[in-house]
Every structure is written in structure tokens, then in C-alpha cells.
Amino acid sequence: MRVEIWSDITCPWCYVGKARFEKALAAFPYRDQVQVVHRSFELDPGRAKDDVQPVILMLTRKYGMSEAQAEAGEDNLGAQAAAEGLPYRTRGRDHGSTFDMHRLLHFARERGRQVELLDLLYKANFAEERSVFDDDERLVQLAGAAGLDTDAVREVLADPQAYADAVRADEREAAQFGANGVPFFVLDRKYGVSGAQPAEVFTRALTRAWDERPPLALVDGDAEACGPDGCAVPQK
Numbered sequence: 654m655r656v657e658i659w660s661d662i663t664c665p666w667c668y669v670g671k672a673r674f675e676k677a678l679a680a681f682p683y684r685d686q687v688q689v690v691h692r693s694f695e696l697d698p699g700r701a702k703d704d705v706q707p708v709i710l711m712l713t714r715k716y717g718m719s720e721a722q723a724e725a726g727e728d729n730l731g732a733q734a735a736a737e738g739l740p741y742r743t744r745g746r747d748h749g750s751t752f753d754m755h756r757l758l759h760f761a762r763e764r765g766r767q768v769e770l771l772d773l774l775y776k777a778n779f780a781e782e783r784s785v786f787d788d789d790e791r792l793v794q795l796a797g798a799a800g801l802d803t804d805a806v807r808e809v810l811a812d813p814q815a816y817a818d819a820v821r822a823d824e825r826e827a828a829q830f831g832a833n834g835v836p837f838f839v840l841d842r843k844y845g846v847s848g849a850q851p852a853e854v855f856t857r858a859l860t861r862a863w864d865e866r867p868p869l870a871l872v873d874g875d876a877e878a879c880g881p882d883g884c885a886v887p888q889k
Contacts, residue, residue: 654683654686654687654688654840654841654859654862654863654866655687655688655689655690655840655841655842656674656678656687656688656689656690656838656839656840656841656859657689657690657691657692657838657839658671658674658689658690658691658692658836658837658838658839659692659693659694659823659827659832659835659836659837659838659839660691660692660694660835660836660837661693661694661695661696661751661755661835662751662754662755662771662774662775662778662785663696663697663748663749663751663778664696664835664836665730665733665734665741665779666730666835666836666848666849667775667835667836667849668734668739668741668775668779669730669733669734669737669739669849670836670838670848670849670850671771671775671836672737672738672739673737673849673850673851673852673855674836674838674852674855676737676852676855677852677853677855677856677859678855678859680856681856681859681860681863683863687859689768690762690767691758691762691767691768691771692823692826692827693755693758693759693819693820693823693824694823694824694827694832694835694837695750695751695752695755695820695824696751696835697748697750697751698752698824700749700750700752701750702749702750702752702753702786702787703787704749704750705747705748705749705784705786705787706747706748706749707745707746707747707748708723708727708746708747708748709723709724709727709744711748712726712727724743724744727743727744728743730743731743733849734779739779739780740776740779740780741779741780742779742780742781742782745782746778746779746784747784747785747786748786749784749786749787750786752817752820753789753792753810754774754785754792755816755820755823756809756810756815756816756817756819756820757770757792757796757806757809757810757816758770758771758774759816759819759820760801760805760806760809760815760816761796761799761801764800764801766799766800766801769799769800770795770796770799770801773795773798773799774795777791777795789807789810792806792810793806793807793810830845831845832845832847834847834848836848836849838855838858840858840859840862841862841866843862843865844858844861844862846858
């Protein structure tokens with residue numbers, strides 16, 4: 654069974670939702686047969702790479718809230734993250750374009766290091782002081798820590814078209830599924846779960862999707878095969 658997760662590195666609910674989903678998956682009896690794929694979704698598409706501003710300022714400008722309201726919202730998110738065992742800096746974080754990060758996540762997926770890089774990007778954005786925006790060397794360091802070749806990472810970052818089509822394809826597919834926000838989870842291309850739901854909701858979704866998988870359709874025809882009682886031997 655495949656689970657696809659659309660998310661963005663700047664999304665605090667994606668950060669929290671990933672932890673809740675993984676808690677449910679860890680307790681799922683068929684977890685070893687579940688493939689998890691992370692898909693790209695930009696909450697601020699088209700934002701210039703050098704357009705970086707403090708999160709609190711972004712919130713007041715984008716949503717028309719007061720600074721006190723923005724800070725209270727960050728405090729609440731910090732508490733939600735802490736409940737999942739996640740570090741979260743409620744003050745002093747930056748907001749910016751995540752397009753290059755998504756390109757690198759596609760690069761990392763090809764090399765089997767997508768989850769490692771995503772976890773490091775989340776931690777760097779939500780828990781560490783140094784910004785991950787408008788700083789290619791910061792991304793290179795994180796990618797290296799995820800087990801990727803840093804020279805190859807620099808080549809990807811230097812070419813704005815590298816993996817750009819893959820990012821845009823993910824975003825188009827999210828729109829086709831009707832996702833207008835993240836996190837958005839799709840189970841076996843049959844069920845969708847929107848938002849950072851409690852682990853219990855993910856458990857129910859995993860169980861339902863697993864139980865309702867269609868049976869394998871076999872093509873008719875006799876042929877020799879092996880089984881618990883041995884192998885069929887053709888008789889002359």
C-alpha cells in the first residue's frame with residue numbers, strides 16, 4: 654500500500670501532522686508493507702528566493718492579524734509540537750520560498766534519502782536559529798547531513814530547472830485531488846485525509862485502506878509452480 658503526503662517545509666501543521674501519522678504507522682501491523690512518498694506543495698508559490706521576512710511579520714501582513722495574535726498562534730503551535738515531542742521555536746523564525754527545498758527533496762528521493770532530508774529541513778526551519786532561506790550553503794550542509802553528495806547538491810541548486818517539473822507536477826496533482834491546503838494524505842489513491850489529524854484518525858484510515866484493497870486478479874492458465882508441498886514436476 655502506498656501513502657502519499659503533500660506538504661511544505663514552512664507549514665507547521667505538516668511538521669506536526671507528519672509526527673502524528675508516523676505514530677499511527679509505527680503501530681500499524683502491516684507497516685512494513687506501506688510505502689510512504691512525500692510530495693511537493695508550496696504554500697507561497699512564486700515567492701522570490703530573496704524575499705525573506707520574519708514569520709510574525711508575514712502572519713500580520715498575510716492574514717491581517719495583530720502582532721499579539723500572531724505570537725499567540727505561534728505559542729499554540731509550539732505547544733502542539735511539544736505534545737508530539739517536537740522542538741519548536743515560537744520566535745525569531747524566518748519565512749521564505751521553499752521551491753529549492755522541494756527540488757532537493759525530489760533529488761533526494763531518487764537516491765533513497767528523501768525522508769532523511771525532509772526531517773532535517775523541518776528541524777532546521779522550526780527548531781534551529783540559522784535560517785534555511787536564501788542560503789544555498791545552508792541547504793548543502795543539510796543535504797550532506799542527510800547522506801547526499803554535496804557537489805551534486807550544489808549542481809542541482811545552481812540549475813533552477815533541475816527537478817522543477819517534478820515539483821510542479823506534484824502541485825498539479827494535488828489540485829486534481831482537490832487539495833487546497835496541507836498536509837494532505839492520499840492512501841492507495843483511494844482515500845484522502847486532510848490536515849494534521851490525531852494519530853487515531855490515521856490509524857482508522859490506514860486500516861480501512863488496507864482492508865479494502867482489491868483482491869489480485871489472476872490471469873487464467875495452467876503452469877508449473879512451487880508451493881508448500883513442493884514443486885510440480887512435468888510428467889513425460
